[in-house]
Amino acid sequence: MSTTVESVAGGSGEVSSSPSSLNIHTIVADAIVKTAAVISSTVSPSSTTGASPATSTTTTTTPSPSSSSGAISTPTPTPTPGQSFSPPGGNEDGKISVKDLSQALQHFGTVDYLVFVAMLAVCAVIGVYFGFIEKKQKKQKLAGKDGAGAAGIEERRGSEALDYLVGGRQMKVFPVALSLVASFVSGISLLGTSTEIYVYGTQYAFILVTLAISGAISWYIFLPVFCNLQLTSTYEYFELRFNKSVRLLGSAFFTGANLIWLPIVIYVPALAFNQVTGINIHIITPIVCLVCIFYTTAGGLKAVVWTDVIQTVVMVGAILFVIIKGTIDVGGVGVVIQRNLDSGRLEWPEFTLDPKVRVSMLALLVGTVGHNAYNFGLNQSMTQRFMSLPNVKKMGQTCLIFVVGLILLYSLCIYNGLLLFATYYDCDPLTTKLAVAKDQLVPLLVVQSLSSFPGVPGMFVAGVFSAALSSLSTGLNSLAAVFLEDYIRPLAKKPLTEHQIAITMRLCTVIIGVLSVALVFVVERMGSHVMQLAVTMGSVVQGPLLGIFLMGLLCPSINSKSAIAGSIFSFIFMGWLTLSAQMAINSGEISPETKPVSTEGCDYEFDRPLVTLVNATLPEAGPASLSFAEQLYHISFLLYTVIGGTVGVAAAYIAGFFFGRNKAGEVDLDLLSPCVRRFQKQKYSSVELDEKRVKN
Numbered sequence: 001m002s003t004t005v006e007s008v009a010g011g012s013g014e015v016s017s018s019p020s021s022l023n024i025h026t027i028v029a030d031a032i033v034k035t036a037a038v039i040s041s042t043v044s045p046s047s048t049t050g051a052s053p054a055t056s057t058t059t060t061t062t063p064s065p066s067s068s069s070g071a072i073s074t075p076t077p078t079p080t081p082g083q084s085f086s087p088p089g090g091n092e093d094g095k096i097s098v099k100d101l102s103q104a105l106q107h108f109g110t111v112d113y114l115v116f117v118a119m120l121a122v123c124a125v126i127g128v129y130f131g132f133i134e135k136k137q138k139k140q141k142l143a144g145k146d147g148a149g150a151a152g153i154e155e156r157r158g159s160e161a162l163d164y165l166v167g168g169r170q171m172k173v174f175p176v177a178l179s180l181v182a183s184f185v186s187g188i189s190l191l192g193t194s195t196e197i198y199v200y201g202t203q204y205a206f207i208l209v210t211l212a213i214s215g216a217i218s219w220y221i222f223l224p225v226f227c228n229l230q231l232t233s234t235y236e237y238f239e240l241r242f243n244k245s246v247r248l249l250g251s252a253f254f255t256g257a258n259l260i261w262l263p264i265v266i267y268v269p270a271l272a273f274n275q276v277t278g279i280n281i282h283i284i285t286p287i288v289c290l291v292c293i294f295y296t297t298a299g300g301l302k303a304v305v306w307t308d309v310i311q312t313v314v315m316v317g318a319i320l321f322v323i324i325k326g327t328i329d330v331g332g333v334g335v336v337i338q339r340n341l342d343s344g345r346l347e348w349p350e351f352t353l354d355p356k357v358r359v360s361m362l363a364l365l366v367g368t369v370g371h372n373a374y375n376f377g378l379n380q381s382m383t384q385r386f387m388s389l390p391n392v393k394k395m396g397q398t399c400l401i402f403v404v405g406l407i408l409l410y411s412l413c414i415y416n417g418l419l420l421f422a423t424y425y426d427c428d429p430l431t432t433k434l435a436v437a438k439d440q441l442v443p444l445l446v447v448q449s450l451s452s453f454p455g456v457p458g459m460f461v462a463g464v465f466s467a468a469l470s471s472l473s474t475g476l477n478s479l480a481a482v483f484l485e486d487y488i489r490p491l492a493k494k495p496l497t498e499h500q501i502a503i504t505m506r507l508c509t510v511i512i513g514v515l516s517v518a519l520v521f522v523v524e525r526m527g528s529h530v531m532q533l534a535v536t537m538g539s540v541v542q543g544p545l546l547g548i549f550l551m552g553l554l555c556p557s558i559n560s561k562s563a564i565a566g567s568i569f570s571f572i573f574m575g576w577l578t579l580s581a582q583m584a585i586n587s588g589e590i591s592p593e594t595k596p597v598s599t600e601g602c603d604y605e606f607d608r609p610l611v612t613l614v615n616a617t618l619p620e621a622g623p624a625s626l627s628f629a630e631q632l633y634h635i636s637f638l639l640y641t642v643i644g645g646t647v648g649v650a651a652a653y654i655a656g657f658f659f660g661r662n663k664a665g666e667v668d669l670d671l672l673s674p675c676v677r678r679f680q681k682q683k684y685s686s687v688e689l690d691e692k693r694v695k696n
Contacts (some may be wrong), residue, residue: 098434098606105447108277112458119314119462120291123307123469127295130302135163164300164505165232165481171305171388177401179308180385182315182470184375184402185409186265190315190467191272191439193410197417198441199430201345201595203359205414208407210368215403217369218377219396221673225553226383227392228670233485234383241552241671242560244490249567250548251486253541254380255479260537262475262512263519269461269468270520272443276457285520288465289472293513296473297506301388304473311466318463319412321456322446326419329449336415336422345421345595356634358592367639371539374546374641376402381478420445426601433606472516480508536578536637543644544570550649553673556666556680558652561659566652574644580633590634 096104162169196204226234235254239247266289270281277284295303327333340346350360357363376382376399389395420441429435435444443460450456484505489496496504544567551558551566558566584590599606626634635643669677 095603095605098432098604101604102434103278105276105444105451108457108461109454111454112276112456112461115455115458116462116465119310119466120288122310123295124291126307126310127297127299127303130300130306131295131298134302162232163302164502165477165484166301166384166388169230169388170390171302171385173389173394173397174401175305175309176385176389177398177405178312179305179470179474180382180398180402181405181409182308182312182467183381183385183474184406185315186268186467186471189410190319190413190464191268191442193413194417194420194442195438197345197414198420198424199438199594200359200592201347202340202414202418203347203350204364206349206361206364207368208410208414210364211372211407211410212403213365213369214372214376215399217373219399221675222373222377222549222553223383223386223395223399224392224674225671226377227386227395231387232384233481234378234380235482235486237552237671238548241667242563246548246560246563246567247486249564250545251482253545253567253571254482257538257541257545258381258475258479258512259515259519262472262516263523265468265471265475266516267520267523268439269464271437271439272464273461274440276443276447276461281520281524286517288469289513289517292469292472293476293510296476296513297509300505301384301477304470304477305385305388307473308470311463311470314459314466315463316409316412318456318460319409319416322442322450322460323412323416323419325453325456326416326423326445326449330419330422336418339422339425340418343421343425343595343597345418355636355639356631358636359638360636363636363638367636367642370546370642370645371542371638374542374549374645378546378549380482381474384478384481385474416442421595423449424597426598427603428597428599431597431599431606432602432604434604472513475516476509476513479512480505483508483512536581536640539637539640539644540571540574540578542641543574544568544648546641546645547648547652550645551652552671554676555649555652556664556672556676557661558649558656559659559662562652562655562661565655565659566648566650569651570644570648573647574640577633577635577643578640580629581637584630584633 193204226237229237229240231237233251235247235250238250266285267281270285273279273284274281295307327336330336330339337346350357351362352360353362354360355362386395386398389398423445424441429441429444430438435441443464446457446460450460484501488504547570548563548567551563581590599608664680669680672680
C-alpha cells in the first residue's frame with residue numbers, strides 16, 4: 001500500500017470563483033463543433049431530458065446508455081443545470097448546455113478501446129508466462145539436473161514462497177526500480193497531484209526536495225537492517241526484536257491500512273474512465289480488477305514487477321503526450337507560466353513554524369519526509385521488492401534509480417497542474433460542473449485537446465489504470481506475504497508443504513482482490529473528501545507502525561510490553577485526531593484557502609447560482625479562538641504520520657517506568673539501525689579489550 005501523501009488534491013474545500021478578464025475560445029469552440037456532429041447523428045432528443053444528481057455525467061452517447069446513469073457519485077444532490085435549457089445544440093443565445101457538452105465529450109473510439117484492451121491483454125499474458133510457462137521450464141531444468149538432489153535443495157529453500165513473494169531473490173535492478181515507481185505513484189498521484197496544483201497552488205511542488213531526503217533516510221537508516229536479515233515480511237522483524245504479539249499487532253495495522261487504501265486506488269481511475277466514456281464505474285472496475293487479480297495470482301511478484309514495467313512506460317508516455325499537446329494548444333511554456341503567475345499559483349516556499357498551515361515547508365520537510373521515509377524503507381509493499389534483489393549493492397542501485405524516477409514523474413504531474421490552469425484559466429470546469437469530481441480535471445483536458453488523435457485518450461486511460469493496477473497488484477502480493485508469514489504459518493500446527501503454500505498464497509490474493517473491489521461501493525459514498533479521508537485514515541495505522549519500527553531500530557532500551565502500550569496509545573490518539581479533523585472538514589470548520597478561478601470566458605451555459613451559493617456558505621475561520629484540542633486537529637494532515645510515530649515512541653518511553661527497560665547488550669546488534677549499532681559496537685569493543693587484558 002502505498003498510502004502516501006500523493007492524494008492531497010482530494011482535500012477539503014470547494015473551488016471558489018473570482019473574476020478574470022481573459023478568454024479561451026479555441027478549445028470550447030472545438031468541442032461545440034464536435035458536439036453538433038455527435039448530437040445530430042447519435043443522440044435522440046429524449047436522451048438529454050432526464051435529471052440526474054451528477055450534472056456532468058447523466059446520459060451518454062456510448063453504446064450502453066444504461067450504464068451511464070449515476071456513473072459518478074456526487075457529495076450532495078444538486079439541480080440539473082440543463083433542465084431550463086432548450087433542446088440539444090444550444091439555447092436561445094446559441095450556447096450549448098454544460099450537460100450536452102459533457103455528453104459530447106464522452107466519446108471513446110474503437111482505437112481507444114483497442115489500446116486500453118491491449119494493455120490489459122499484455123498484463124494477462126505476462127501473468128500466464130510467469131505463472132505457467134516459466135514455472136514449467138524451471139521444473140524441466142531441475143529435472144535435468146541431479147534429480148532428487150536438486151529438488152531437495154529447492155524444497156529446503158522454500159522455492160514456492162520465494163518465487164511467488166520475492167521472485168527467488170534474483171530480480172534485476174532496472175525492472176524492480178520501475179516497479180517501485182509504478183507502485184508508489186498510483187492513479188491518485190497522476191490525477192491528484194495535478195489537481196492539487198490547480199486548486200491550491202505550487203506549495204506542494206516542493207515535495208520534490210523531500211523525496212531525495214526520504215530516500216536517503218530510508219536507505220541509510222531503515223533498509224540495511226532488512227537487507228541483512230533477508231526477511232519476506234518486514235513484520236517478522238517485530239518478532240525478532242520484540243515478540244510474536246508485537247508482530248501480530250503490526251501485521252494487523254498493515255492489513256487495515258491496505259484495506260482502506262486499495263479500494264480508493266481502484267475507484268479514482270474509474271472516475272477518469274467514466275469521464276471519457278460515460279461507462280458506469282461499477283462495470284469497469286470488476287473487469288479491470290479481475291485481470292489484475294488473475295496475473296497477480298498466477299505469476300506472483302515476477303508478474304507484478306514486469307507488468308509494472310509495461311505500465312510505467314504507458315503511464316509516462318500518456319502524461320508526456322498530454323503535456324506536449326496541451327502546451328502547444330495554449331501557446332507555449334511561456335503562456336503556461338505567465339497565466340499561473342497572474343493567478344498567484346506560482347509561489348515561493350512558505351517558511352512558517354505554524355503546523356496548522358495546510359502545506360508549508362515545515363509540513364513538507366517534517367511530515368512528508370517522515371511519511372515517505374516510512375513508505376520507502378518500512379512499508380511491506382516497497383521492502384518486499386527490495387528483498388527480491390540478490391545483494392545489498394543491487395538494492396542501493398535500485399533505490400537511487402527509484403528516487404530519481406519518482407522525482408521526474410512527480411515533476412511531470414506538477415507541470416501538468418500548471419497546464420490545467422493555463423487551459424481553464426477563464427472557465428473553471430469545477431465551478432461549471434463540467435467536471436464533477438476534482439480528479440476528473442486531467443481526463444477532461446485529455447478528451448478536449450487530444451480527442452482528434454485516435455488512440456491517445458485510450459492510451460491516457462490505460463496509463464491511469466496502469467498506475468492503479470500496479471498499486472493494486474503490489475498491495476495484493478504484499479498482503480499475501482503478510483497473511484502467509486504472519487498469520488497462517490505461525491498458527492499452523494505443522495509445516496506447510498509446497499503445494500499448500502502455493503494454494504494458500506493464491507487463495508489469499510483472490511479473496512483480498514474481491515474484497516477490495518466490493519469496498520469500492522463504500523468508497524463511492526464517502527463524499528467529496530474521499531482522497532484526504534484516505535490520507536488521514538491511513539495515518540491512523542501508519543503512525544503507530546512508524547512508531548514501532550522507530551522503537552525497534554533506534555531505541556534499544558524499549559521492550560515488547562512498552563512497545564505494545566505505546567503503539568496502542570498512538571492508535572487511539574490518531575483515531576481521535578483524524579476523526580475530529582474529518583468532522584471539522586465536513587462541517588466547514590476547516591476550509592483551506594483555494595486559488596482564484598474564473599468562469600467569464602465560458603462559451604457554454606451552466607447553473608451560475610450554484611457558484612454564489614457555495615461561496616456564500618463558506619464559514620469564517622477564527623484561529624485565535626481555537627481551544628487546545630482544536631489546535632491539535634487543525635494541524636496539517638501532512639504531519640499526521642510523523643505525529644503518530646512520535647506519540648507512540650514517547651508513550652513507550654513513559655510506559656518503560658511501569659514495564660521496565662532492556663539492559664545494555666540484551667538486543668542483538670543486527671536488529672538495530674547502523675547509526676545506533678555503531679555506538680553500541682564501540683561500547684562492546686571496550687569490554688572485549690578489557691577481557692583480553694585480564695586473560696593475558
